Amino acid sequence: MGIDLYSTVTLLRGVGAAKARSLAGVGIYTINDLLHHYPRAYQNRGDITTVSDAAYTIRSEGECPPSAFILTVSAEPKVSMIRRGMTLIKLKAFDESGTLEITYFNQPFLKDVFHTGGMFRFFGRPVIERGKVCLSSPIYEPYSPDVPLPAIVPVYPLSHGLSQKFMQSLVKEALRIAAVQVKDHLPAKLLSNNALCSLSYALRTVHMPESIAALEAARKRLAFDEIFTLSLAMQSKRSERKKGGAAAFEDRDITPLTSLMPYELTGAQKRSISEISRDVGSDTPMSRILCGDVGSGKTAVAAAAAYMAAKNGYQCAVMAPTEILAKQHFASLSPLFEKLGFECALLCGSLTAANKRKVRESLGRIGGPMIVIGTHALLSEGVEFYRLGLVITDEQHRFGVNQRAALKKKAEGVHSLVMTATPIPRTLSLVIYGDLDVSRLDEMPPGRKKVGTFRVDESYRDRLCGFIRKQRDEGGRTYVVCPAIEESRKDPDSAEEMANLVFFGEDNKKEPPLKAALTHARELQERLPDVPVGYVHGRMKAAEKDAVMEAFARGDISVLVSTTVIEVGVNVPEATLMVVENAERFGLSQLHQLRGRVGRGQAKSYCILVSDSKSKTSAERLDIMCRTNDGFKVAEADLKMRGPGDFFARDGEFRQSGNVDMPFSSGMTDESVMERAVLAATAVLEDDPGLSKNENAALRAIVLRMHEDSEDTIS
Numbered sequence: 001m002g003i004d005l006y007s008t009v010t011l012l013r014g015v016g017a018a019k020a021r022s023l024a025g026v027g028i029y030t031i032n033d034l035l036h037h038y039p040r041a042y043q044n045r046g047d048i049t050t051v052s053d054a055a056y057t058i059r060s061e062g063e064c065p066p067s068a069f070i071l072t073v074s075a076e077p078k079v080s081m082i083r084r085g086m087t088l089i090k091l092k093a094f095d096e097s098g099t100l101e102i103t104y105f106n107q108p109f110l111k112d113v114f115h116t117g118g119m120f121r122f123f124g125r126p127v128i129e130r131g132k133v134c135l136s137s138p139i140y141e142p143y144s145p146d147v148p149l150p151a152i153v154p155v156y157p158l159s160h161g162l163s164q165k166f167m168q169s170l171v172k173e174a175l176r177i178a179a180v181q182v183k184d185h186l187p188a189k190l191l192s193n194n195a196l197c198s199l200s201y202a203l204r205t206v207h208m209p210e211s212i213a214a215l216e217a218a219r220k221r222l223a224f225d226e227i228f229t230l231s232l233a234m235q236s237k238r239s240e241r242k243k244g245g246a247a248a249f250e251d252r253d254i255t256p257l258t259s260l261m262p263y264e265l266t267g268a269q270k271r272s273i274s275e276i277s278r279d280v281g282s283d284t285p286m287s288r289i290l291c292g293d294v295g296s297g298k299t300a301v302a303a304a305a306a307y308m309a310a311k312n313g314y315q316c317a318v319m320a321p322t323e324i325l326a327k328q329h330f331a332s333l334s335p336l337f338e339k340l341g342f343e344c345a346l347l348c349g350s351l352t353a354a355n356k357r358k359v360r361e362s363l364g365r366i367g368g369p370m371i372v373i374g375t376h377a378l379l380s381e382g383v384e385f386y387r388l389g390l391v392i393t394d395e396q397h398r399f400g401v402n403q404r405a406a407l408k409k410k411a412e413g414v415h416s417l418v419m420t421a422t423p424i425p426r427t428l429s430l431v432i433y434g435d436l437d438v439s440r441l442d443e444m445p446p447g448r449k450k451v452g453t454f455r456v457d458e459s460y461r462d463r464l465c466g467f468i469r470k471q472r473d474e475g476g477r478t479y480v481v482c483p484a485i486e487e488s489r490k491d492p493d494s495a496e497e498m499a500n501l502v503f504f505g506e507d508n509k510k511e512p513p514l515k516a517a518l519t520h521a522r523e524l525q526e527r528l529p530d531v532p533v534g535y536v537h538g539r540m541k542a543a544e545k546d547a548v549m550e551a552f553a554r555g556d557i558s559v560l561v562s563t564t565v566i567e568v569g570v571n572v573p574e575a576t577l578m579v580v581e582n583a584e585r586f587g588l589s590q591l592h593q594l595r596g597r598v599g600r601g602q603a604k605s606y607c608i609l610v611s612d613s614k615s616k617t618s619a620e621r622l623d624i625m626c627r628t629n630d631g632f633k634v635a636e637a638d639l640k641m642r643g644p645g646d647f648f649a650r651d652g653e654f655r656q657s658g659n660v661d662m663p664f665s666s667g668m669t670d671e672s673v674m675e676r677a678v679l680a681a682t683a684v685l686e687d688d689p690g691l692s693k694n695e696n697a698a699l700r701a702i703v704l705r706m707h708e709d710s711e712d713t714i715s
Contacts, residue, residue: 005032005181012173018161025159034174035182035203037167038222038663039154042209043139044068045123046151052097054126055133062614066125069135070143071095073118077111093120100126100133107137119143152209171207179204185698186225190684194676196221220673223664227431227677230662232699233706234434235685238287245413246285247389249312252277257307260339261300268443269297273304275439276417280308280390286415289433291424292441293631294596295448298419301441302392303333305417310342310370314389315363317410318373321395323348323546324553328571329394330373337371347374347383349543360384379410390415421596422589423631425639430678431665442632450629451599453607455583455622464608465527468577472531472558476576476605479597480524480561482517483585485537512612515581521561528559535561564590573601583609584618588638591622592631617641639671 008030009015009023028034049067057064071093078090089104091114102122104110114120124138141149156167184191184199191198197205197217205218254273258265265273272290279286292298306316318333320326326348334344345368347359356377362368364384372378391414418436429438456464468478521535534557536545545565552560553572564586578598580591591609599605609622624637665674684696691700 003031003177005035005178006030009034009170009174012170012177014166014170019166022159022161026157026162031174031178034171035178035207037156037171038206039156040663041155042215043123043153043155044151044212045121045139045141045149045153048121049126050097051095051100051133054100055098055128058126058128058133064126066123068121068123069093069095069100070119070121071100073114073116073120074099076116077114079108079111093122098133100135101129102135102138104137113140121149150208152212152215154207154209175204175207183698185702186228187695190680194224194680196224199225219664220670224673224677226662226665227674228681229699229702229706231431231434231678231681232684232691233703234431235681236689236691236703237707238434238436239685239689246283246415247312247314248283249280249308249314249389251311252281252308254304254307256340257304257336260336263445265300266297266441266443266445268292268441269301272301272439272441275437276301276305277308279437280305280415285413286390286417286437288416288437288439289418289420290439290441291420291422291429293423293444294421294593295600296441296444298421298441299329299332301439302394302417302419303336305390305392305415306333306371307337307340307342309390309415310337310340312389314387315369315385316371316390316392317378317385317388318371318392319378319394320373320375322542323350323375324549325394325571326373326375333371333373342371343369344371344373345369347372347377349375349377351377383410385410388414390417392417392419394419395421421593423592423635425632425636428635428639428674431674434678440632449599449602449605451578451595451605451607453595453609453626453629455609455611455619455626457610457612460610464579464610465524467606467608468524468559468579469528469531471577474576474603475574476603477552477555477557477572477574478559478577478579479575479594480520480559480579481581481594482515482520482561482563483582484514484516485518485539485563512582512584514585517561517563520581524559524561531559532557533559533561536565537563538565564594571600572597574603575600576603576605578605578607579610580607581610583611583622584613584615588621588624588634588641589631591625592634595625595629596631 003011008020009028010017010020012031015023023029023034026037028037043066045068047068048070049064051069051071054064054067054069072095074092074094076091080088080090082088087106087108089107089110091102092099093102094100119142121141121143122135122138123140124135126133126135128134143149154168154171156164156171158164158167179200182200182203186196186199190196199221202218202221205214206222209215209218254277276286276288279288290298290301302318306318309316318326318329320329326346330344330346334346337344345359345362347356351359359369359372360382363372364386366386368386377383388410391410393416423440423442424432424438468480471478517535517537521533525531525533534548534551536548540548548557548560551557552575555574575598578595580586580594583591586594595607598607607625609625611618611622613619621637621641624634628634684691684699688696691697691703
């Protein structure tokens with residue numbers, strides 16, 4: 001029976017019912033799924049290290065990355081019983097520069113593998129113990145100068161019941177059978193113009209790279225692919241929405257509103273309001289995103305847009321991701337609009353059933369509130385608007401898929417403004433917001449205080465605790481952000497941890513262990529028994545998180561230990577200190593978002609980046625944070641040094657367009673690849689707007705599928 005790309009993986013050797021269930025756990029059902037199950041890292045076993053070089057690296061730098069050695073076994077292994085059920089095998093092996101000791105646990109059969117004089121390629125993380133270079137449970141392969149071993153070995157994402165060895169052999173078998181069936185969806189001319197390899201070559205190489213240069217060529221092609229197809233889908237969606245059907249706001253004079261504001265609008269705010277005014281003056285539905293730093297004045301711009309809707313007789317719905325944020329917006333906007341003669345309403349989960357019913361009823365009748373501010377409660381059944389003209393969404397990516405879908409149904413045919421506090425580099429905004437018009441608040445209001453930012457290591461811990469107490473004594477509050485909720489149980493010798501060639505261009509250094517929020521909160525409370533410490537994390541229920549954050553806002557809690565759930569959240573002017581643990585584990589733009597949680601009041605504020613990383617790249621990145629408070633400059637640096645992963649994805653999901661995986665482009669630091677991909681997509685659509693030509697048939701199918709997958713988004 002013939003096997004094609006869409007045949008079930010159970011047709012491959014070794015895949016029975018149990019293995020099929022394990023493969024399904026990582027999304028693999030067909031041969032095609034297997035070909036597109038990409039490695040997340042590689043072990044570079046072809047770069048051979050000598051024993052003496054490893055010893056020098058460890059002594060000079062404190063540690064050595066996972067390394068490969070060609071060694072000869074010098075004596076028969078010794079087998080001993082450590083305790084009942086635990087065996088230990090020890091052997092010595094050497095190269096021309098020295099000898100090292102190798103140990104294996106609970107693998108007694110290896111005594112028949114390693115014979116005196118046998119040559120092997122070992123791969124592991126060397127350490128020095130009792131003055132000797134040692135390897136613990138390294139990967140081993142029989143070595144012969146006449147039989148080449150693969151230099152670069154893939155490391156795959158796995159699920160229970162799968163091993164790296166099994167996955168590698170399975171992918172190899174799939175490539176042998178089906179790689180020739182892969183059809184390229186990019187036209188030949190486009191490949192030639194952009195110096196790209198074929199899709200078949202890219203897939204084969206990304207799984208079985210012959211060299212780092214070949215791997216880079218494959219990655220470049222697949223990254224181009226991701227950006228090109230996403231841009232194509234975005235731009236075609238943008239063309240579709242320019243068909244009219246929205247209300248055109250005729251009276252767009254905002255002078256009565258600005259006359260009530262206690263400050264002069266910045267040039268960037270005026271420019272953004274002008275762009276919004278032009279959009280809502282047309283019957284084409286506005287679909288615009290407002291990007292700007294924390295404190296750049298997005299709320300004032302949103303107020304201007306809401307005012308244009310209200311004075312033209314249309315309702316405006318403002319949706320925030322948390323109840324605390326919704327209440328903050330209501331507290332700042334309601335008094336302003338009441339002075340202008342427009343009623344505001346608040347709709348959120350904590351209202352009583354009677355008050356919710358009252359608000360819902362008022363929204364559906366003429367003469368009711370013109371501006372309603374709320375959370376996802378705005379999306380619930382029974383919430384009907386009598387004349388909705390504008391929807392403003394704060395931090396749209398914080399809403400779930402179903403919430404965005406519900407909002408889209410309620411907002412069909414109305415103007416839409418999305419706000420985000422994530423400054424996006426111009427190059428990247430062409431990709432991420434290809435279906436949206438972009439306004440940028442790249443100017444801060446005068447008088448905004450800069451947050452002093454410093455990088456320290458663990459040796460500063462006592463002084464840091466003292467500084468936290470000092471902030472409390474002076475009326476300030478402290479955020480402490482950790483990268484994990486609980487202690488990691490990952491095996492330090494797992495294949496992924498042993499990878500020494502990763503997609504994202506980081507130094508090949510073993511990073512310090514992750515600080516866990518729950519453990520760190522307990523430790524801080526022990527160190528500072530007189531300072532109230534609380535914690536929040538993503539697994540807590542929304543009501544629990546809100547209660548803790550409100551306690552922090554009131555001052556009942558002086559130190560809030562958290563994961564990144566506070567990246568967008570409560571406005572606490574009294575918060576004067578942000579401490580980020582394992583700062584090297586965060587993207588610069590994410591660090592900048594966290595820093596934006598402080599510096600909102602009159603007191604001097606600080607951001608302390610704690611990192612024990614030995615990586616030079618990590619140090620350079622964190623030093624950028626210490627040098628500038630400009631979010632757009634930080635974002636540009638992040639793009640150049642790390643690639644767009646922080647912007648494209650959180651937990652593997654594209655932030656604005658549903659579940660679009662971007663594994664290759666999220667690690668791409670070459671902006672020219674992104675620009676060429678976007679320009680190529682633009683050129684294809686200009687030549688063939690409907691993608692109806694035969695040469696674009698495969699692209700049309702991809703775009704239609706992406707449109708179906710992204711129906712959950714408002715954009």
